[in-house]
Amino acid sequence: MRSNAEDLTTRARIRDAAIGLFGRDGFTRATVRAVASAAGVSPGLVIHHFGSKAGLREACDRHVLAQTATQGREKTDPGSTRQLIQDYLNHPDQYANEISYIRQSLGDESAAGDAFFDAVVRQTQDIIQDGIDAGTIRKVDDVRSTAVVIASNSLSILMLGRHLSRTLGAVTPEPHGIGPELLRHLTLPALDIYTHGFYTDSRFLDAARDALRQDTPTKEGSMPRDPGNRRRGVA
């Protein structure tokens, strides 16, 4: 999205190379030497600039987080959100490194991953609340829990993109596997469920509600009673 040329500060070049390698190989497998080599620099300089590999990772965390935060700023503005998606579909490679990096952060437990997930949930909750107020989204009992479910569903594409593209036979952009073709495959089925639901009646929902009502919420340990036939194989 920004200047792809090599007019960047050496420090920034190292950071960007690290984001790419961390996203592709993970924080453990990506080595300081590989980052240095990708940035055209000696390993010592990486440490000189960032103190340690952990420091380099923190710098990458801060940078990716700041970048995605400015993008998520225009959350309740539907027009800019659409433009953002369109922008991504036109230039998928531009965001590839950040996407992969966030995927790694969400998997490999880290404070940055926590922060990103919380931001997505918060943002989703705002969108849902606005949608409810505008009448485009059904009124739900618990907005926060619903936001968590929706966010989890959305982020599953990020976490499982490689598998999704593979089983659907879509082209698989490296390394995250998320491309326009994948979104084209998933959009209608997902929106169909979000629009018309998945079950024909409220049988499963009622059963689960009953089961949860009579389920004594013991604060720790196993559940004493059969919770019933909640979530039969799916969900």
Add this chain to the structure above:
Amino acid sequence: MRSNAEDLTTRARIRDAAIGLFGRDGFTRATVRAVASAAGVSPGLVIHHFGSKAGLREACDRHVLAQTATQGREKTDPGSTRQLIQDYLNHPDQYANEISYIRQSLGDESAAGDAFFDAVVRQTQDIIQDGIDAGTIRKVDDVRSTAVVIASNSLSILMLGRHLSRTLGAVTPEPHGIGPELLRHLTLPALDIYTHGFYTDSRFLDAARDALRQDTPTKEGSMPRDPGNRRRGVA
């Protein structure tokens, strides 16, 4: 689920220890020495039995895959599925290692992860087809794509369990973060969406359908036209 005592073969003890450590720390971070130590054995013996660390991993893949395959065998039988869930809720720790291991396999690209994901999709597709035939699940245009969406949503709990438990304030069983309390939080919101849908009308679905229809599916590269306001921020 089987004998937890130490009447196992040394080879099996090493394998089980490896499954635990691989699931907790990932395949790279978990070392042969750590596995050996956890199994009460010398590092050389691990190599002696499995040839290499990669061979050990393959053995773990085979074992976890076989174990989950036998469990998924009774897929279309709702009673046994319910019993399986109940069994898990009563003895969550029993499955913790396998769950974590599968999570790692799905994230860290591997043939075992691919096989597991495909099995889940296949199984989900069968369940959906049966549900449609029985009238409990709405008839959908594309059963396979719908199955992929449902499977992706379901597996997101596995991939993001730690985050879900954290933001919901639920107890977080190590290391995967999936416990009864988390399921208790998510069941009703998820089933509510699956039962009543999420949007109030088909506005978003229709818009996406129109956008996809007029979208020339170029087989490679960027999309030439604005795909429209599909999936506004969520989904």
Add this chain to the structure above:
DNA sequence: TCAAAGACTAAACAGCTGTTCAGCCGGGAT
């Protein structure tokens, strides 16, 4: 102009990694 500071490198260091090797031990077959 000179000195201080920072960017940068090449080499080395210590620690950890997977793996190998020589050999010990115990139990079954000959």
Add this chain to the structure above:
DNA sequence: ATCCCGGCTGAACAGCTGTTTAGTCTTTGA
């Protein structure tokens, strides 16, 4: 009894890891 073979160990090896160090080059500032 002897042989031997597989389970098993402890030590060692080579390679890679993050990091340090000594030193060079370039820029900057008074």
